[in-house]
Amino acid sequence: DAGVIQSPRHEVTEMGQEVTLRCKPISGHNSLFWYRQTMMRGLELLIYFNNNVPIDDSGMPEDRFSAKMPNASFSTLKIQPSEPRDSAVYFCASSLVPSQPGEQFFGPGTRLTVL
Amino acid sequence: SQKIEQNSEALNIQEGKTATLTCNYTNYSPAYLQWYRQDPGRGPVFLLLIRENEKEKRKERLKVTFDTTLKQSLFHITASQPADSATYLCALDWDGGYNKLIFGAGTRLAVHP
Numbered sequence: 001d002a003g004v005i006q007s008p009r010h011e012v013t014e015m016g017q018e019v020t021l022r023c024k025p026i027s028g029h030n031s032l033f034w035y036r037q038t039m040m041r042g043l044e045l046l047i048y049f050n051n052n053v054p055i056d057d058s059g060m061p062e063d064r065f066s067a068k069m070p071n072a073s074f075s076t077l078k079i080q081p082s083e084p085r086d087s088a089v090y091f092c093a094s095s096l097v098p099s100q101p102g103e104q105f106f107g108p109g110t111r112l113t114v115l
Numbered sequence: 116s117q118k119i120e121q122n123s124e125a126l127n128i129q130e131g132k133t134a135t136l137t138c139n140y141t142n143y144s145p146a147y148l149q150w151y152r153q154d155p156g157r158g159p160v161f162l163l164l165i166r167e168n169e170k171e172k173r174k175e176r177l178k179v180t181f182d183t184t185l186k187q188s189l190f191h192i193t194a195s196q197p198a199d200s201a202t203y204l205c206a207l208d209w210d211g212g213y214n215k216l217i218f219g220a221g222t223r224l225a226v227h228p
Contacts, residue, residue, distance in 0.1 A: 004158075031213055031214055033215070042218060042219070042220040042221065043159070043204065043218040043221075045215065045216070045217070045218075048213060048215055050213050055213055055215075056215070091158050091159075093158070095214040097213055097214050099214075102147065102149075102164060102208065102214045103149065103161035103164065103214075104159075104161065104214060104216060105161070106158030106159050106160070107158055108156075108157060108158055109156075109157070109158050
């Protein structure tokens with residue numbers, strides 16, 4: 001298996017533009033997580049899905065952020081409009097529940113820079 | 116609210132020594148705790164999981180302890196090598212039914228030859 005796939009790996013955009021980040025989880029996994037990592041705040045959970053259904057989006061910072069999972073093999077995180085403070089590395093992770101040992105498998109991340 | 120604390124300072128040790136990293140938590144009783152390794156420019160990678168009813172877990176040169184009374188986990192790397200240099204994150208389960216995790220800020224380990 002190729003692992004969790006994220007695209008793009010790097011994104012540079014200007015303030016006010018729409019940004020869409022993409023994630024393909026590991027085949028067969030039924031939980032998907034979106035995280036944001038910065039030096040100041042560490043790794044923060046934004047939203048997670050189980051069987052394509054959003055379970056908890058309380059970590060989404062503002063209405064400018066939205067996430068979808070139209071099917072088991074694809075998810076998007078959208079920021080519209082983007083702001084400089086959104087600059088961070090965004091990770092997608094997938095997991096299989098219930099399972100042992102309950103680990104999460106992370107993608108390589110998307111480094112977002114908003115100018 | 117729950118809080119997870121890891122050594123904020125980087126840990127520098129000599130090759131061959133044992134590295135010990137600390138993870139403390141408050142206001143929560145996790146069913147399990149996990150440790151991840153993160154290298155620069157990459158996503159975290161799972162290392163070990165320890166359950167609340169386990170005192171200790173080992174995997175090759177890695178050892179994790181879990182003291183639910185002290186609300187603390189210790190992560191040990193024995194016979195450390197420069198290749199062990201990375202940031203190590205501890206994570207607590209928050210919603211075991213969905214594998215939701217809350218991560219600590221991580222501790223950067225540097226192993227010097």
